[in-house]
Amino acid sequence: MLRSRTKLIELGKRQLCRSMCKSSELTLVEVDDKTGIATLTMNKPPVNSCNLEFLRALKSAMKEIESNKCSGIILTSSNDKVFSSGLDLNELRQPNPERLATFWKELQEMWVTLYLSNVPTAAAINGHALAVGCVMAAACEYRVMLPDFTIGIHATKFGYVVPPFIVNTYLSVLPHPVVERALLQGKIFSTQEALQINLIDEVVNSKDEALCKCADFIGSFEQTNPVARALTKRQLRAPFAKQLLEDPETELRESLEYINTPLFQESLDQYLLQLKKKNKK
Numbered sequence: 001m002l003r004s005r006t007k008l009i010e011l012g013k014r015q016l017c018r019s020m021c022k023s024s025e026l027t028l029v030e031v032d033d034k035t036g037i038a039t040l041t042m043n044k045p046p047v048n049s050c051n052l053e054f055l056r057a058l059k060s061a062m063k064e065i066e067s068n069k070c071s072g073i074i075l076t077s078s079n080d081k082v083f084s085s086g087l088d089l090n091e092l093r094q095p096n097p098e099r100l101a102t103f104w105k106e107l108q109e110m111w112v113t114l115y116l117s118n119v120p121t122a123a124a125i126n127g128h129a130l131a132v133g134c135v136m137a138a139a140c141e142y143r144v145m146l147p148d149f150t151i152g153i154h155a156t157k158f159g160y161v162v163p164p165f166i167v168n169t170y171l172s173v174l175p176h177p178v179v180e181r182a183l184l185q186g187k188i189f190s191t192q193e194a195l196q197i198n199l200i201d202e203v204v205n206s207k208d209e210a211l212c213k214c215a216d217f218i219g220s221f222e223q224t225n226p227v228a229r230a231l232t233k234r235q236l237r238a239p240f241a242k243q244l245l246e247d248p249e250t251e252l253r254e255s256l257e258y259i260n261t262p263l264f265q266e267s268l269d270q271y272l273l274q275l276k277k278k279n280k281k
């Protein structure tokens, strides 16, 4: 009787996995039948830059994973050179006001969903993780990275003022003086440098190894009560998310005002030109 019930549960889980895999072209979710760990693969070619649709897909995949009572989330990329190149800069350039507001709200909501996720979160960083790409990795509880890539928030280098929730993501991983220097310099770290400052937890040589390390990390909570774990995590992280949870409108208004300034738009134009030029060389 017990065995057949277990079989039914297993079957149910498999069906759940299949239905979740269909959730979006931009994200792929695979659930391990044995561990219940969901691997959420970012799949927006060419470089997982976050536009409105991608942010929406990420948020809804994370919510779906949580509501299906998976045991944890591993965030990774289908591109073997780029984890994520951060925000899609085209969303910020001469923006349509309504789309920009929706885009920024989605960014806020995706961040809150990941940062305060009820389940353990781990990033298998199998490529460059820049700006919001780094923020997504840092919002996870554990990070493992492959060698010879880069990670960091270089916003100040190209004229962006870093919003408080992004500062707070760094502050929940790194000590204040390290955050201050990194953000003010717009520092991009190599894998090895990131390990030295504890921005990442481990370096591994392959994506498979990264996924295994993340699964081990999530497995380390097997003996804890999931509700107690989730509430304790929320308690620890709430001070960093407080501003965005209590008053997202102010952050939204300030960001939109700043994005629309000629100063910001001019530096964005220059930066995008540089990006394109690099590819023509």
Ligand SMILES: CCCCCC/C=C\CC(=O)SCCNC(=O)CCNC(=O)[C@H](O)C(C)(C)COP(=O)(O)OP(=O)(O)OC[C@H]1O[C@@H](n2cnc3c(N)ncnc32)[C@H](O)[C@@H]1OP(=O)(O)O
Pocket: 046, 047, 049, 081, 082, 084, 085, 086, 087, 088, 089, 090, 128, 130, 131, 132, 133, 155, 160, 161, 162, 163, 166, 254, 255, 256, 258, 259, 275, 276, 279
């Ligand atoms: C209040 C507002 C301020 C908010 C401040 C918050 C802080 C950060 C927000 C962000 O996340 S801004 C995003 C910053 N990201 C970057 O600067 C990354 C730039 N990209 C790169 O350095 C490289 O593309 C890469 C990620 C290292 C990958 O290099 P690779 O050689 O593999 O690929 P490329 O040929 O360079 O790129 C392919 C293609 O994609 C375009 N592209 C790359 N990144 C972006 C992006 N973030 N947004 C839009 N488009 C991007 C790149 O130009 C290429 O296009 P084509 O030339 O092929 O048309």
